[in-house]
Amino acid sequence: MDWNLLGLSFATVFLSELGDKSQLAAIALSGNSKSLRAVFLGAASALLLASFLGVMLGEGVSQILPTRWVKAIAAIGFAVMAIRLLWFEADSTQSEEA
Amino acid sequence: MKLSSPAPGLLISELEPAERLPNPPLNLPKDLIENNLENSQASIPSKQLSRRQEIEIFFSTFFTIFVAELGDKTQLTTLLMSAESNSPWVVFMGSGAALISTSLLGVLLGRWLSSRVSPKVLETATGTILLLVSVLLLWDVISA
Numbered sequence: 001m002d003w004n005l006l007g008l009s010f011a012t013v014f015l016s017e018l019g020d021k022s023q024l025a026a027i028a029l030s031g032n033s034k035s036l037r038a039v040f041l042g043a044a045s046a047l048l049l050a051s052f053l054g055v056m057l058g059e060g061v062s063q064i065l066p067t068r069w070v071k072a073i074a075a076i077g078f079a080v081m082a083i084r085l086l087w088f089e090a091d092s093t094q095s096e097e098a
Numbered sequence: 099m100k101l102s103s104p105a106p107g108l109l110i111s112e113l114e115p116a117e118r119l120p121n122p123p124l125n126l127p128k129d130l131i132e133n134n135l136e137n138s139q140a141s142i143p144s145k146q147l148s149r150r151q152e153i154e155i156f157f158s159t160f161f162t163i164f165v166a167e168l169g170d171k172t173q174l175t176t177l178l179m180s181a182e183s184n185s186p187w188v189v190f191m192g193s194g195a196a197l198i199s200t201s202l203l204g205v206l207l208g209r210w211l212s213s214r215v216s217p218k219v220l221e222t223a224t225g226t227i228l229l230l231v232s233v234l235l236l237w238d239v240i241s242a
Contacts, residue, residue, distance in 0.1 A: 005189065009192030012179070013192065017172055027207050031224055035152045038155035040202060044201045050173055074166045082225045082227075082232065083225070
């Protein structure tokens with residue numbers, strides 16, 4: 001086991017991921033949903049799969065999935081969730097709380 | 099050789115009543131598991147969640163974060179490191195541990211914030227964060 005490489009990859013990824021958009025998304029999703037466990041498991045397994053693809057497929061991942069299009073779709077998805085929260089669900093949750 | 103032929107006969111005749119014994123002990127752990135599941139769901143401070151709702155939350159989180167993270171700089175970093183080092187599993191374990199801990203930190207931070215802030219402020223903040231995420235993603239698309 002190459003502990004040096006293990007530590008290096010841990011530190012690099014940990015520092016570059018701190019405060020990155022996936023962590024922001026995890027903060028946002030967990031604050032607003034009822035199940036902490038489901039959000040954590042979903043986020044962790046998505047990140048693991050993404051990094052697994054990166055490590056195992058290498059350059060091939062960009063050929064299989066056109067990442068620009070995927071990202072554009074993700075951006076639209078997040079924007080839709082944000083708009084729904086900001087404009088449409090404010091009333092319904094207030095009545096739920098009451 | 100001789101033992102193998104009487105053994106099936108013994109199994110049918112003598113173990114049949116014995117097979118009724120394992121059934122109640124098998125049911126007990128099931129009950130215990132179900133009780134534990136109910137207890138663990140009840141220990142969630144807010145409303146009770148059904149298993150289905152939890153699975154829905156799991157998959158919506160999974161897909162949004164997976165799609166957002168594809169082709170991200172973390173993935174490119176791990177890609178380069180595994181290509182350079184020739185030991186992809188070590189790089190995967192290191193980056194996997196890092197990703198698990200950052201998402202755990204994020205989830206805990208989100209829960210902590212949600213316990214201190216009123217629901218309405220929380221919704222506005224969540225919406226703003228999600229908008230920020232989508233702007234960051236769009237920025238990646240444009241600058242790539």
